[in-house]
Amino acid sequence: MSARVDTALDHVAVSDEMMSLDSLVKHFPAGGGRTVHSVDGVTISVRRGEVLGLVGESGCGKSTLARTILRAFPSTSGRITFEGEDITKVKGAKLKTLRRTMQFVFQDPYGAFDPRMTLGASLDAPLRHNGVRARSARDSRVREMIEKVGLEEEILQRLPAQCSGGQLQRMVIARALLLRPTFLICDEPTSALDASVRAQILNLLVELKDELDLTLVLISHDLRVVRYLCDRVAVMYLGRIVEVAPRDELFSSPRHPYSKVLLAASMLDDGVDHLTIAQLRGEPPSPIELPTGCRFHPRCPVAQDICTTQDPAKSQAGPDHTVNCHFWQQQ
């Protein structure tokens, strides 16, 4: 893994950076002495007020990366900096405070709430656990948030099973925002929803982001959603970030062969490029036995000998555009 490319820029960029990850690694034991390299050296920063898209196939480590950032489990190595502070090993009361500022919106709204608890009780809990003692204060906070996400108070009496997917996803968002976080990670927030409901949820996210000054990381494999919502996009493959670029640049001139295939595969309605898709062979290899050299080489349409032995370092493909590929210039 290359050293941090942007070290020299750190002192100017520090106020702009809300969070930065430095060679972050999260491995899991897989039995038999083997290791799952879920997140395997991720270096990237999230800028204040931006929407950063994180895209890649299932198993590439997107969700594990999100959970590692949120300290759902300890990282194996590397460093997480949030608001200028190293939070990699933060514990106890400090971690609890941190978790108020960083929140998570889950993929499956149907499974996000306790099925036997009313939604009102589910929303009350985080406030209660975070020291909002007065019942009236909690209630008014919940009501305010329900209104913000465009629901009626009446829904608080219901059980999750009595709500539609769109309503539940609004509730998930309301719960995530109750503690007034500044940093929100949304993991596939719309993939369980119909197209018409998806548009409503995306509108809501944009509205809330502006109103509450949120910084957003959006994890998705739906590049249409990413193109719509994100300022910058990071493409992840087998535990690594392989390309980062401003949204328009990534969509108009992707440099990594994997980004190209991913784009072609998800933009089905914009005239399918069957050739590009056909070039992508097979599925991502297992994160247990990683390929040598460039991790993408077994599936890459333009791979050459060097790719099988040497892991490509980060190249600057534009002022704000980096790519890890030996042949990014030739495509």
Added chain:
Amino acid sequence: MTGTAAKSASTGDSSVDELLLDVRGLRVDFPEVPGGPPIDGLDLQVKRGEIVALVGESGSGKSLTALSIMGLLPSGAVITDGHAFLDGEDVAEMTPRRLNEVRGHKVAMLFQQPKVMLDPTARVGSQVAESMRQHLKVSRPEARKRVVRLLKDVGIPEPERRASAFAYQLSGGMAQRVMIAAALGADPELLIADEPTTALDVTVQAQILELLRQKRETLGLSILIITHDLGIVTALADRVAVMYAGRIVEDGPTREIFENAQHPYTRALVRASLLEGERGRLFTLPGSITQARALEHGCRFLPRCAVAAERGLTARCAGLEPALSECAGHDHHLRCYAGEREEAVS
């Protein structure tokens, strides 16, 4: 059966226009459950060798339609009117024995969650072999050979080894390929695919769609694909049928539907799925499909329709529900007064 002959001739020109699936005025009801019937007056046709997409929001009755065609209605559901003809035979009148012959052999189904549909404790090979062993009466060694060929055919690497693997050892994409192999095991003529790629990655989705397209080319397979993803529709289907609250509101050739949609619901679906527009100002369709259930007569889309009021049609739309009738383009049908052209009025 005439079907067998047509099958071996695959896309022989004489059979191109023959309807393999012909659903006429189908109504399916849950008599015990209040609210209107979830399928009410459904008309849907699939020709031999054709790929038809059935689209609509969740709750529109798409999956129940598939189950009716398969003769697999959940308990409590009954067909109260209309017919579903499979190669000229009414599914509702088939004996259980006949249904067993038809399922797998004439019509096969592909479900949304391949990993749930496969038995995790049985070997892949025996699950793929099941329907061919039953319908084609092939011997065990012969079945084994065919299974390996099928697995290879759907793009599974090392098919011999995979045939002996257990289903739990498969990734989602591999499991869906196995399901396709199993579905094609007894040479069905119609494949009903209910959201076959929803649970899969976009890259794998593209591969699976390519595979389905290829099977249509090589086997003359007819496909009814159920989806709410319009991207899949443009990539795969010859024709689109748009379903709302249990009936078809518009159908026609894919291009025609996307470029010249007439029904306000179709237009809304197309617009909502494009995800284009200024940030925070994406087009959304107000209201929900549950509002349609409460309606006894008139157009079921009226509570969410902006066009009716614009054109001063509200009273008419609230009165008698428009019929599904030929509109502007060739082979384009519409259930809406607003899109009505002069030639279609009479």
